[in-house]
Amino acid sequence: MPRKQPKKIRVEFRKNRLNRRRQNDFTRDARSGDETDDLSKDERLTGKGDLTRRRTIVADEGSDGGLLRTVDVDACRRGRVISAIGLTSLVETEAGERFECTVRRVVRTMARDQRNVVVTGDDVLFLPTGPKEGVIERVDPRRSTISRASQRHEHIIVSNVDQAVIVVSADDPPLKPALIDRFLVSAEKGGVRGIVCINKCDLKSPVLLQPLVGLYARLGYDVVLTSASTGRGIERLRSLLRDRETVFTGQSGVGKSSLLNLVQPGWQLKTGDVSGWTKKGTHTTRRAVLLRLDGGGWAVDTPGIRQMVLWDVRPEEVEGYFVEFRPFVARCRFPDCTHTHESGCGIKQAMADDLISPMRYESYLRIIEGDEGITLGNDLEDPAN
Numbered sequence: 372m373p374r375k376q377p378k379k380i381r382v383e384f385r386k387n388r389l390n391r392r393r394q395n396d397f398t399r400d401a402r403s404g405d406e407t408d409d410l411s412k413d414e415r416l417t418g419k420g421d422l423t424r425r426r427t428i429v430a431d432e433g434s435d436g437g438l439l440r441t442v443d444v445d446a447c448r449r450g451r452v453i454s455a456i457g458l459t460s461l462v463e464t465e466a467g468e469r470f471e472c473t474v475r476r477v478v479r480t481m482a483r484d485q486r487n488v489v490v491t492g493d494d495v496l497f498l499p500t501g502p503k504e505g506v507i508e509r510v511d512p513r514r515s516t517i518s519r520a521s522q523r524h525e526h527i528i529v530s531n532v533d534q535a536v537i538v539v540s541a542d543d544p545p546l547k548p549a550l551i552d553r554f555l556v557s558a559e560k561g562g563v564r565g566i567v568c569i570n571k572c573d574l575k576s577p578v579l580l581q582p583l584v585g586l587y588a589r590l591g592y593d594v595v596l597t598s599a600s601t602g603r604g605i606e607r608l609r610s611l612l613r614d615r616e617t618v619f620t621g622q623s624g625v626g627k628s629s630l631l632n633l634v635q636p637g638w639q640l641k642t643g644d645v646s647g648w649t650k651k652g653t654h655t656t657r658r659a660v661l662l663r664l665d666g667g668g669w670a671v672d673t674p675g676i677r678q679m680v681l682w683d684v685r686p687e688e689v690e691g692y693f694v695e696f697r698p699f700v701a702r703c704r705f706p707d708c709t710h711t712h713e714s715g716c717g718i719k720q721a722m723a724d725d726l727i728s729p730m731r732y733e734s735y736l737r738i739i740e741g742d743e744g745i746t747l748g749n750d751l752e753d754p755a756n
């Protein structure tokens with residue numbers, strides 16, 4: 372990719388630099404001298420008083436218009452963030468070495484969104500500061516993200532994945548097709564291929580699941596029926612994951628961690644005991660964790676999500692995320708048809724002709740009506756962010 376010339380930019384000097392003792396700031400243990408030595412040769416302070424200070428740094432403009440800081444690449448190593456909690460991340464190199472990294476403050480200052488400075492899945496450049504420690508100097512532009520809304524902000528669950536396995540359970544908790552559609556919209560929006568996995572098939576006759584399987588298969592999604600109890604479908608799941616980067620999403624308790632433990636024997640992701648997760652101090656089960664598959668590829672287990680609220684999906688773009696709607700939208704009489712009350716609507720006609728499922732249309736309506744997401748039960752708080 373051709374690189375633009377570095378250019379000087381001026382960024383706000385964040386006031387909280389002065390608050391050295393913020394609570395819950397994992398980076399506070401100034402292991403790397405992060406508070407003081409991040410003014411490299413590329414940066415200059417042009418302060419005229421604390422509140423109006425700005426700094427000039429040299430940066431490249433990233434392909435998405437984001438900013439890439441110029442860093443001393445030779446001194447840095449490349450790695451993948453395999454878990455991030457607050458501003459501390461575990462970074463794994465190609466060789467499989469792991470470094471616990473903080474984030475260089477200028478990287479935080481430049482981030483457009485302070486909540487998602489570094490997320491699981493990110494490709495980063497970091498400067499080793501010890502045998503197992505380092506400082507993240509740059510976060511590469513993300514090629515895909517899976518997000519949801521959390522307290523009116525974007526919460527990026529994971530970045531740089533190819534596909535999302537949307538896990539639901541045939542029963543216990545009961546199957547909610549609307550939830551599949553909501554997760555599929557978030558996958559489509561994030562530029563990620565959706566795969567539908569119906570787990571706990573041992574709890575329900577497969578015959579009863581066939582209509583649902585048929586529906587999503589006709590839409591072009593891979594659908595896999597699994598049971599972590601009997602082992603059904605695990606081989607198929609494993610082959611769908613091979614050499615890909617996959618995130619497992621879905622309601623808490625559907626069996627995501629159980630399935631991943633079977634896909635790769637040796638993984639010991641914590642399963643069951645949902646109530647235990649709300650206890651303090653169980654960070655390992657509350658954050659997204661990226662795991663390298665023996666046969667090639669990566670998989671990410673995600674913690675339970677209390678509500679799947681879509682992030683930044685405007686009503687008029689939803690039709691584009693319902694793949695089977697696309698061919699019929701052009702037949703609507705009005706170009707801005709919302710497919711609700713309008714006459715001459717191609718979508719409603721397609722439904723009348725049995726070409727669009729009423730269940731999917733129902734999901735579409737709930738999403739464009741700005742339904743605040745589907746409550747998924749009493750599980751988790753958000754991962755620390």
Ligand SMILES: Nc1nc2c(ncn2[C@@H]2O[C@H](COP(=O)(O)OP(=O)(O)O)[C@@H](O)[C@H]2O)c(=O)[nH]1
Nearest residue numbers: 571598599600623624625626627628629642643
């Ligand atoms: N009957 C049955 N129970 C399952 C299956 N998969 C998982 N479970 C159980 O469902 C509970 C939640 O599983 P877990 O993997 O922790 O779900 P997660 O929250 O999605 O990661 C655990 O008690 C599992 O033993 C399955 O295929 N069949």
Ligand SMILES: [Mg+2]
Nearest residue numbers: 627628641642
């Ligand atoms: Mg789990």
Ligand SMILES: [Zn+2]
Nearest residue numbers: 703708710716
């Ligand atoms: Zn229409």
